[in-house]
Amino acid sequence: xxxxxxxxxxxxxxxxxxxxxxxxxxxxxxxxxxxxxxxxxxxxxxxxxxxxxxxxxxxxxxxxxxxxxxxxxxxxxxxxxxxxxxxxxxxxxxxxxxxxxxxxxxxxxxxxxxxxxxxxxxxxxxxxxxxxxxxxxxxxxxxxxxxxxxxxxxxxxxxxxxxxxxxxxxxxxxxxxxxxxxxxxxxxxxxxxxxxxxxxxxxxxxxxxxxxxxxxxxxxxxxxxxxxxxxxxxxxxxxxxxxxxxxxxxxxxxxxxxxxxxxxxxxxxxxxxxxxxxxxxxxxxxxxxxxxxxxxxxxxxxxxxxxxxxxxxxxxxxxxxxxxxxxxxxxxxxxxxxxxxxxxxxxxxxxxxxxxxxxxxxxxxxxxxxxxxxxxxxxxxxxxxxxxxxxxxxxxxxxxxxxxxxxxxxxxxxxxxxxxxxxxxxxxxx
Amino acid sequence: xxxxxxxxxxxxxxxxxxxxxxxxxxxxxxxxxxxxxxxxxxxxxxxxxxxxxxxxxxxxxxxxxxxxxxxxxxxxxxxxxxxxxxxxxxxxxxxxxxxxxxxxxxxxxxxxxxxxxxxxxxxxxxxxxxxxxxxxxxxxxxxxxxxxxxxxxxxxxxxxxxxxxxxxxxxxxxxxxxxxxxxxxxxxxxxxxxxxxxxxxxxxxxxxxxxxxxxxxxxxxxxxxxxxxxxxxxxxxxxxxxxxxxxxxxxxxxxxxxxxxxxxxxxxxxxxxxxxxxxxxxxxxxxxxxxxxxxxxxxxxxxxxxxxxxxxxxxxxxxxxxxxxx
Numbered sequence: 001x002x003x004x005x006x007x008x009x010x011x012x013x014x015x016x017x018x019x020x021x022x023x024x025x026x027x028x029x030x031x032x033x034x035x036x037x038x039x040x041x042x043x044x045x046x047x048x049x050x051x052x053x054x055x056x057x058x059x060x061x062x063x064x065x066x067x068x069x070x071x072x073x074x075x076x077x078x079x080x081x082x083x084x085x086x087x088x089x090x091x092x093x094x095x096x097x098x099x100x101x102x103x104x105x106x107x108x109x110x111x112x113x114x115x116x117x118x119x120x121x122x123x124x125x126x127x128x129x130x131x132x133x134x135x136x137x138x139x140x141x142x143x144x145x146x147x148x149x150x151x152x153x154x155x156x157x158x159x160x161x162x163x164x165x166x167x168x169x170x171x172x173x174x175x176x177x178x179x180x181x182x183x184x185x186x187x188x189x190x191x192x193x194x195x196x197x198x199x200x201x202x203x204x205x206x207x208x209x210x211x212x213x214x215x216x217x218x219x220x221x222x223x224x225x226x227x228x229x230x231x232x233x234x235x236x237x238x239x240x241x242x243x244x245x246x247x248x249x250x251x252x253x254x255x256x257x258x259x260x261x262x263x264x265x266x267x268x269x270x271x272x273x274x275x276x277x278x279x280x281x282x283x284x285x286x287x288x289x290x291x292x293x294x295x296x297x298x299x300x301x302x303x304x305x306x307x308x309x310x311x312x313x314x315x316x317x318x319x320x321x322x323x324x325x326x327x328x329x330x331x332x333x334x335x336x337x338x339x340x341x342x343x344x345x346x347x348x349x350x351x352x353x354x355x356x357x358x359x360x361x362x363x364x365x366x367x368x369x370x371x372x373x374x375x376x377x378x379x380x381x382x383x384x385x386x387x388x389x390x391x392x393x394x395x396x397x398x399x400x401x402x403x404x405x406x407x408x409x410x411x412x413x414x415x416x417x418x419x420x421x422x423x424x425x426x427x428x429x430x
Numbered sequence: 431x432x433x434x435x436x437x438x439x440x441x442x443x444x445x446x447x448x449x450x451x452x453x454x455x456x457x458x459x460x461x462x463x464x465x466x467x468x469x470x471x472x473x474x475x476x477x478x479x480x481x482x483x484x485x486x487x488x489x490x491x492x493x494x495x496x497x498x499x500x501x502x503x504x505x506x507x508x509x510x511x512x513x514x515x516x517x518x519x520x521x522x523x524x525x526x527x528x529x530x531x532x533x534x535x536x537x538x539x540x541x542x543x544x545x546x547x548x549x550x551x552x553x554x555x556x557x558x559x560x561x562x563x564x565x566x567x568x569x570x571x572x573x574x575x576x577x578x579x580x581x582x583x584x585x586x587x588x589x590x591x592x593x594x595x596x597x598x599x600x601x602x603x604x605x606x607x608x609x610x611x612x613x614x615x616x617x618x619x620x621x622x623x624x625x626x627x628x629x630x631x632x633x634x635x636x637x638x639x640x641x642x643x644x645x646x647x648x649x650x651x652x653x654x655x656x657x658x659x660x661x662x663x664x665x666x667x668x669x670x671x672x673x674x675x676x677x678x679x680x681x682x683x684x685x686x687x688x689x690x691x692x693x694x695x696x697x698x699x700x701x702x703x704x705x706x707x708x709x710x711x712x713x714x715x716x717x718x719x720x721x722x723x724x725x726x727x728x729x730x731x732x733x734x735x736x737x738x739x740x741x742x743x744x745x746x747x748x749x750x751x752x753x754x755x756x
Contacts, residue, residue, distance in 0.1 A: 198634040199451070201551040201573030201608060206635075271552030317529055317550035319571070 002042050003027045004419065009047025009380060013054060014352035015359075015369035024052055026376040029419030033372055047380055050413055053351045054368050055087025055377030057358035059255055060123065060150070060177065060231055061306045061328065063089075065111060067096025072308040072397045074108070077328075078117030080396035082423040084304065084328040085354075085412030087377035088119040090362055093130075094152035100125035100136035105144030118417055119377070121147045121362060126165045126176060130154045135165055142172040147362050148229065150177035153278060153323070157183055159216055166226030173363070175227035175251070180213035180238065181205070181279065190319055192265040192280040200268055202318065205280055211237040218245045218252055227251040229361050232305050234260055234279035236289035243298040253361045254298065256290050257305035258331050259402075261338035267402065273314050274402040277305070278323035291344045294353060301357035302350075304331045308398030326396045330389060332381060333408035340383075341409075347383070380414035382425070387411060442740040445748065446558045446565045449574035450615040458616055462584050464736035465729065472508075472732070481739055482511035488541035490533060491568070492518045492548040497703060497727065498568050498578070502545045505734035514541060529553065530560055537561050543742060546570070551608075564741045572606045577737055578702050579612025581730040583620065585722050586657050588729070589698055594621035599651055600642075601683055602661035602710055603632045605672075609661055609702045614640050625651050628661075628683060631672040648683050649692070657698040660685055660710040676709055685711040690720060698722055 006024040011034065013019075023037040063077040074091075081089050091108055093099030099108060105122045112120035124141030128134050130151045138149055149169055156162045156178060165176055186205040191197050193204025214230060218241055221228045233239065233254045245252040259277065264284055267275040275281060293299040307324020314321050327334075335354075339345040345353075359368025366374040389406045391399035415423035442460060450458065471479065487506040491499050499515070506513045516536060527535075533544065543564045546554045551571030558565040569575040587593055598617050604610045604626045617624050624642040626633060633644055645651045652658075663679065673679050685699060699711070699721045707713050716723060 193635060195636040195639045198636045199611070199640065201571050201611060203572075204635070271555040312528070315528070315530060317548065317553050317556065319550045 001028055002419065004416070004421070005037055005041040005044045006047045006052050006378065006380065007037070007044055009050050009052035011052045011370070012348050012351045013370045014348050015054070015356040016371060019348050024370065024378065026378070026416070026419050029376055031370050031372050031374055031376050034370065045380075045414065049384070051347065051351075051381040051383055053379055053381065054355040054370050055379045055415065055417065056085045056331075056354045057088040057362070057364070057368055058086055058303050058306070058328070059090050059229070059301055059358045059361050060092050060303055061089040062094065062152070062308060062324070063091045063120070064095060064308060066107065070310045071313070074111035074120065075115040075117070076395060076397040077306070077308070078112060078115045078120060080306070080326070080328040080394060081118045082415050083395050083412065084331050085379040085381060085415060086118055086328060087379065087415060087417045088121065088364065088367055090121045090123050090147060092152040093123050093125045093150065094154070098125050098129050099123070099141070099146070100128050100130075102137065102140040102144035105141050105146045109145045117422060121145070121364070123147065123177065124149045126151045126156060127161060132157050132161060135161070135168060138165070138169055138174070139172055142174055146174070147364070148175045148177050150231070151179070153179050155179050155181050155183050155213060159220060162217070163220050163224055166220055166224040166228070170224070170226050175229050175253075175361070177229045177231050178213070178217050179231050180210050180217055180233065182209040182212045185209035185212070188319070189280070190276060191268045192282045194265055194283055196265045196268055200271070202268060207235040207237065207282065207286065210235045210279060211241070214238040214241050218242075218250060221245070221250050221252055225251070230254040232257045232279055232303060233299070234282050234286060234290065236286050239289045239293035239298055243293065243296070246298060253300045254293075255301035255303045255358070255361070256294065256299050257327070258302050258334045258338070259305070259325060259327060260290055261287060262334055263402070271318055272402060273316065273318050273321040274325055274400055276318060276321055276323055277307075277325055291339070294339070294345060295349070300353070301361055302331075302335065302353040303358075304328045306396075308396055309400045310398055311400075314400045325401050326394065326398050327401075329394050329396060330401065330403050330408075332412060333389070333410050334403070336383065336410040337408060376416055376419040378416040379412055381410060382413040383410045385409065385411060443744050445741055445744050446554075447576055447737050447741055448554050448558060448565065448567050450576045450579050450612045450619075451574065453615075453619070455619045458580070458583070458619060461580055461733065461736045461740065462587060464740060465580070465584055465732040468732045468735045469729070478508060478510060480510045482506065482509035482742055485511040485543060485742055486541045487511045487513050487543045487545060487738060488536050489513060489515045490536065490544055490546045491516065492529065492546070492553070493569070495547050495569070497730070498547065501727070501730040502568060502734050505731050505738055508731070509735055509739060511543070511738070530556065533557050533561060537563050542745070543738060564745050566737055566741060569608055571608065573608050574612045575608040576612050577730065577734050578609045579616045580737070581726055581733040582609070582613055582659060582700055582702065583616045584729045584733055585700060585726045586698060588725070589722060590656070593617060596656045597623045597625065597654055598657045598659060599625045599627050599648075599655045600659050600661060601627045601648060601685070603663050604628050604637065604661070605632045605634045606664045607661045613659060614642055618642070625655065627651060629673045629679065648685075648689065652689060652693045655697065656694060657700060658685060658693070659700040659702070660705070661702065662704065663706065663709055680709055684709060685715050687712060687714045687718075690715055690718065700726055702726070
């Protein structure tokens with residue numbers, strides 16, 4: 001019997017509306033009890049002035065393994081996740097080969113077990129090879145561990161295919177995650193279409209490309225009574241549509257990428273390829289709508305939208321580099337700077353978007369909460385500690401971030417998975 | 431500077447010329463004045479100046495070009511610089527070498543000033559951040575073509591004495607035009623009014639934010655336009671049909687003799703070229719008395735001499751140790 005006591009932390013468990021200073025007692029990998037603890041334990045960790053919350057969960061992380069190990073491996077992605085405070089991540093299936101069959105899903109599970117860092121839940125492909133033509137083996141993917149289906153950053157162009165996928169996936173109780181961008185309107189695009197794209201001579205991706213697909217996806221969810229999760233929404237109109245869909249009790253959820261709150265399309269003035277993300281950084285009016293959507297519950301979760309790319313892939317002309325930035329290890333300070341400091345979200349609300357919100361989207365029983373009896377996946381956050389982001393120290397294999405050198409506040413101090421301490425910030429030099 | 435009567439470039443502090451958006455009216459005027467000085471010297475028989483002797487200028491053209499490349503090459507030679515030309519066809523790029531690596535290799539051979547043409551917007555900016563050479567943008571994607579903008583403006587100023595209060599129409603494909611953006615920045619900073627005119631599909635969104643008027647009818651703006659700059663219809667940049675046919679385009683937007691007759695009597699016709707006769711303008715207009723198309727080409731050499739010279743002077747000044755006498 002091993003025991004661990006997290007003493008005197010600010011316990012925030014949004015799933016049960018708890019926000020109080022107390023002790024968390026962990027025994028044999030489970031949350032044993034909450035509340036003032038008297039007795040002997042194997043280890044006591046003083047959490048005074050720290051936040052103790054359920055382990056963070058990300059709904060879509062690109063781990064690139066197998067096929068693109070130059071960008072990231074399961075071992076490095078999960079190490080980065082731990083360092084960022086995540087105890088569970090769902091992995092995108094856009095690997096080579098694509099996770100469109102049971103064996104591929106089981107490989108993800110096996111690699112995660114080998115790495116021994118955080119938990120990894122595979123997302124299976126919707127269509128074979130992400131080609132958008134025929135359905136992948138959804139049922140067998142579910143058997144192999146897939147918790148949801150997605151074609152990652154490949155929009156499903158055919159409404160007919162998405163309709164069938166929704167109907168079919170419903171048999172297995174799994175949602176479809178979509179990347180709502182109309183590919184005909186975004187072809188060749190580099191950034192948000194607007195004032196800056198015109199000035200910079202960079203091909204734009206209009207907000208309408210997202211609005212159209214969100215509208216279509218919602219209509220199909222209504223038609224099929226299926227569950228759709230919209231990954232990384234970014235426009236004002238998308239937020240408004242999701243809000244209405246939720247009022248109509250449709251099975252629609254949505255997340256937003258944390259970096260959307262830190263930058264607008266003005267950042268592209270530098271022509272730095274680290275600002276090339278998909279969906280693109282929008283204008284301030286869209287950012288404000290996203291904040292409102294987080295606040296009123298329209299947006300269920302915040303994702304790091306972690307997209308690692310090896311240096312040689314990002315060190316090129318901006319129209320030739322792939323979209324995306326690494327985000328796992330910088331999510332906490334980004335959320336603090338963009339959402340907590342300006343007063344947009346309270347800590348309990350922010351933690352909800354990173355724990356109970358994503359756990360609900362992924363239907364992970366017993367995750368995203370610290371109720372007595374659940375697996376002890378716990379993240380301890382130091383909300384005040386000041387540090388400077390140095391990509392060379394990332395555990396991720398890739399360094400594609402626009403945050404290099406940024407002075408930030410807050411990070412994961414201690415990360416516990418199944419009762420075992422897997423990450424301690426004191427043990428590493430920042 | 432012996433025997434040239436050149437300005438010392440002391441007010442010019444930029445090592446790179448990436449776009450006209452960055453420049454002040456004073457800086458724009460300084461380049462124009464420098465180019466005028468080079469043109470004056472040339473007329474006096476000073477066809478070879480020693481200002482850039484010992485400098486090696488690399489012409490890096492990652493996209494086809496005849497006029498601009500030749501013009502830069504001549505400009506460098508007239509300043510006594512050595513030049514080396516690089517084109518992407520048949521180069522290491524076709525062996526998979528990246529743009530940056532290619533440029534780094536050329537720099538490693540001693541090229542200290544790079545003239546860059548690239549199909550990607552921002553490519554010269556990428557070089558300026560990764561190399562120590564001075565970078566001159568010779569056209570980047572659909573962003574800017576600063577020396578073309580400058581030579582257009584130079585030609586107008588030469589004909590009219592000043593830009594102040596003039597109305598200049600940029601006609602045609604504004605969406606894909608780097609020439610349009612450079613003209614817009616330069617002209618508006620120097621006091622001209624700019625109208626962009628073309629089919630709605632080729633006018634980019636939010637272009638009004640740049641301080642220009644938008645018109646979809648060439649006929650409607652002819653009587654109040656002092657200069658018409660006819661931008662090329664760029665078939666190679668068009669990913670989908672932006673207008674129904676060349677015939678329909680020419681019907682509404684080609685500058686023909688009939689439109690010239692309805693324009694101001696002294697209207698000035700410019701075209702950055704290469705021109706498609708019968709599309710953007712008809713031959714009678716291109717070769718007619720209002721046309722300054724070949725003057726543009728002539729002036730382009732002086733503008734490029736001025737840009738190479740001023741940026742090189744800025745590099746030299748930055749290398750002069752503090753307190754030392756230059």
